[in-house]
Amino acid sequence: MKAFLILEDGTVFTGTSIGSKKEIISEIVFNTSMTGYLEVLTDPSYAGQAVCMTYPLIGNYGICHEDQESLRPWPDGYIVRELSRIPSNFRCEDTIQNFLKRYDIPGIAGIDTRALTKILREKGTMNGMITTNADYKLEEVLPKLKAYTTGRVVERVTCEEKKVLKGSGPKVALMDFGAKDNIARSLNERGCQVTVYPAFTKAEEILRDDPDGIMLSNGPGDPKECTSIIEEIKKLYDSQVPIFAICLGHQLMALATGADTRKMKYGHRGGNHPVKDLETGRVYISSQNHGYMVDTDTLNPQVAVPAFENVNDKTNEGLKYTGKNIFTVQFHPEACPGPQDSGYLFDRFMKMMEVSE
Numbered sequence: 001m002k003a004f005l006i007l008e009d010g011t012v013f014t015g016t017s018i019g020s021k022k023e024i025i026s027e028i029v030f031n032t033s034m035t036g037y038l039e040v041l042t043d044p045s046y047a048g049q050a051v052c053m054t055y056p057l058i059g060n061y062g063i064c065h066e067d068q069e070s071l072r073p074w075p076d077g078y079i080v081r082e083l084s085r086i087p088s089n090f091r092c093e094d095t096i097q098n099f100l101k102r103y104d105i106p107g108i109a110g111i112d113t114r115a116l117t118k119i120l121r122e123k124g125t126m127n128g129m130i131t132t133n134a135d136y137k138l139e140e141v142l143p144k145l146k147a148y149t150t151g152r153v154v155e156r157v158t159c160e161e162k163k164v165l166k167g168s169g170p171k172v173a174l175m176d177f178g179a180k181d182n183i184a185r186s187l188n189e190r191g192c193q194v195t196v197y198p199a200f201t202k203a204e205e206i207l208r209d210d211p212d213g214i215m216l217s218n219g220p221g222d223p224k225e226c227t228s229i230i231e232e233i234k235k236l237y238d239s240q241v242p243i244f245a246i247c248l249g250h251q252l253m254a255l256a257t258g259a260d261t262r263k264m265k266y267g268h269r270g271g272n273h274p275v276k277d278l279e280t281g282r283v284y285i286s287s288q289n290h291g292y293m294v295d296t297d298t299l300n301p302q303v304a305v306p307a308f309e310n311v312n313d314k315t316n317e318g319l320k321y322t323g324k325n326i327f328t329v330q331f332h333p334e335a336c337p338g339p340q341d342s343g344y345l346f347d348r349f350m351k352m353m354e355v356s357e
């Protein structure tokens, strides 16, 4: 069956329908990772977006549930050049096709994903529609695409109840704004006892549990939509508990302490983004997935200073908080998929918790 991807600028791609036949409108973004499509699909930060994989063959090693970053796939839609019909891998338990169908996620295959990516890079991220309805009327679709906004998405992806994961070491409170499982895993591997809290938990409740450290997770959407969460993060900042934050967590901490964030032209999503540690000058290759960034012009150096910078476009990739045991990164040190270069940042967090004992 044919499917159509209609972009806000009027471009239409015709391909083959994959997954569900449902019609969706979403923000269209691209990810340049060459592998790890399952981790991308199950990364809650993609909620509210339809993701185009630029690698031309997707699905060839199938779905292995153990590799998932959360319980389900989250994108509104999925866009690929070629979908492997017969995955080959001894760990394979399912196909992308079935996986998308099971969760009612529509997609489109067989389109020129390079052409699509070039449009998004030149004009910036835009909204689009994936539909199997060949009788669509462009003049009716385009105003809908222009009017569409992602809105609040953290509430869709956060856990419902607080849960304690095994461990005997330092107690870490992990705020789940849409956390990838590998964040808790990276902490567990270092012996931490991780307690995962729903995104809207009050700071008082977290602090009452007396954590040794607080971890603010990644998550979907525009950080400025998270107004009530930002209020709680202000209180966490005022406590003396060491804090480490990733991606959305990094943006929320910046907003909570008076800095501003803004939307990037087309964001960073992929497994090979070079980031420079501004203290040592060393460059690490990082996994990234973000469409917003902290505007360093709005930083008050008495509150926070840049700690990492993207080597490609010089955008901010991390902050160190002045006089505080707090540091935050825009990239994903837990990787998955991606290079393990920056995994040492979890060790730094462990040291921060030791020092503050």
Ligand SMILES: N[C@@H](CCC(=O)O)C(=O)O
Residues within 6 Å of the ligand: 045, 217, 218, 219, 220, 221, 222, 223, 246, 247, 248, 249, 289, 290, 291, 292, 293
């Ligand atoms: N939703 C935010 C953060 C992404 C994340 O935490 O992975 C952004 O796109 O910039």
